[in-house]
Amino acid sequence: MILKELSISEIFHSIQGESSFAGWPCAFVRLAGCGNGCNFCDTTYAETDGFMLEIPDIIMQTQAFRAPIIEITGGEPLLQPAVYPLMQQLCNLGETVLLETGGFLSVDKVDSRVHKIIDLKPPSSGVCERNCPENITLALHAGKKLSQTFEFKIVVASREDYDWAKALLLQHQLYCSCIVMMGVIHEKLEPSTLAEWILRDRLPVRMQLQLHKYIWPLATRGT
Numbered sequence: 107m108i109l110k111e112l113s114i115s116e117i118f119h120s121i122q123g124e125s126s127f128a129g130w131p132c133a134f135v136r137l138a139g140c141g142n143g144c145n146f147c148d149t150t151y152a153e154t155d156g157f158m159l160e161i162p163d164i165i166m167q168t169q170a171f172r173a174p175i176i177e178i179t180g181g182e183p184l185l186q187p188a189v190y191p192l193m194q195q196l197c198n199l200g201e202t203v204l205l206e207t208g209g210f211l212s213v214d215k216v217d218s219r220v221h222k223i224i225d226l227k228p229p230s231s232g233v234c235e236r237n238c239p240e241n242i243t244l245a246l247h248a249g250k251k252l253s254q255t256f257e258f259k260i261v262v263a264s265r266e267d268y269d270w271a272k273a274l275l276l277q278h279q280l281y282c283s284c285i286v287m288m289g290v291i292h293e294k295l296e297p298s299t300l301a302e303w304i305l306r307d308r309l310p311v312r313m314q315l316q317l318h319k320y321i322w323p324l325a326t327r328g329t
C-alpha cells in the first residue's frame with residue numbers, strides 16, 4: 107500500500123456519541139479492517155468492503171462537513187501506515203483530531219496533538235490479553251500537558267469486566283492523570299447497574315453511553 111492512500115469503510119457526519127467529546131458535531135473517518143475480533147463489536151461491517159482514497163480527498167471530504175472535531179476510527183485505524191500522515195496533516199490544518207483505537211497497538215507514533223481515545227478491552231471482549239501495556243506507560247509518563255491528550259475507555263458487559271476495570275484503574279491510578287470513561291456494551295448491561303457500581307465504589311471515572319444509539323436507534327451504520 108502506498109503511504110498516501112487509505113482503505114476507508116465510511117466517511118460521515120454525526121453527533122459524537124462517545125468519549126469526553128460526546129455531543130459535539132463530528133466528521134468521522136472510519137478506516138476499514140481490524141482483525142481484533144472483539145465479542146460484541148458493533149462495527150463488524152468495517153472489516154470488509156473498504157474503498158481506497160488518497161489523503162487529500164479524505165481531508166477534503168471531512169472538512170466539507172465544517173465540524174468542530176474530526177474523528178479517525180475504524181476498524182482499527184492504527185493498522186494502516188498512511189493514518190499517521192493523515193492525522194498530522196489534519197492537525198497542521200488546525201483541526202481538532204480524535205483517534206479512536208482498540209488499544210492493542212501502541213500509540214507512540216501518533217502526533218502528540220491528536221486526542222487519543224484508547225480502549226482497554228475487558229475479559230468479556232475475548233481479547234483482554236491483547237491490550238498493549240505500553241499505552242498506559244506512555245500516558246503515565248506523558249507529563250502534565252500531554253497527558254490531557256490521552257483518554258482511556260473501558261466498555262463493560264458484566265460484573266467481572268467491571269471488577270477487572272476497577273482493579274486496573276486502582277493499580278495505575280490512571281484517573282489521576284488522564285480522563286477515564288466507562289460505558290456499557292449496548293443492551294448487554296443496564297446503564298443503571300454500571301452507574302450504581304461506580305457510585306457505590308466512589309470510582310472517579312466518567313460514565314458514557316453511546317449517544318448515537320439513542321438518537322438513531324434503528325441505524326446500522328453512518329451514524
Ligand SMILES: C[S@@+](CC[C@H](N)C(=O)[O-])C[C@H]1O[C@@H](n2cnc3c(N)ncnc32)[C@H](O)[C@@H]1O
Pocket residue numbers: 140146147148149179180181182183206207208209225259261290291292316
Ligand atoms: C467500533 S470501535 C472502533 C475503534 C477501535 N477499533 C476500538 O475498538 O476502539 C469504537 C468504539 O466502539 C465501542 N464498541 C464496540 N461495540 C460496542 C457495543 N456493542 N457496545 C458499546 N460499545 C461498543 C468500542 O469499545 C470502541 O470504544
Ligand SMILES: Nc1nc2[nH]cc(C(=O)O)c2c(=O)[nH]1
Pocket residue numbers: 120121122123124149179180206318329
Ligand atoms: N456518533 C458516533 N460516535 C462515535 N464515537 C465513536 C464511534 C466509533 O465507532 O468509533 C462512533 C460512532 O460510530 N458514531
Ligand code: SF4
Pocket residue numbers: 140141142143144147148149150180181182208
Ligand atoms: S478493536 Fe474495535 S473495531 Fe476491532 S473488533 Fe474490537 S471493537 Fe471492533
Ligand SMILES: [Mg+2]
Pocket residue numbers: 148149
Ligand atoms: Mg461506533
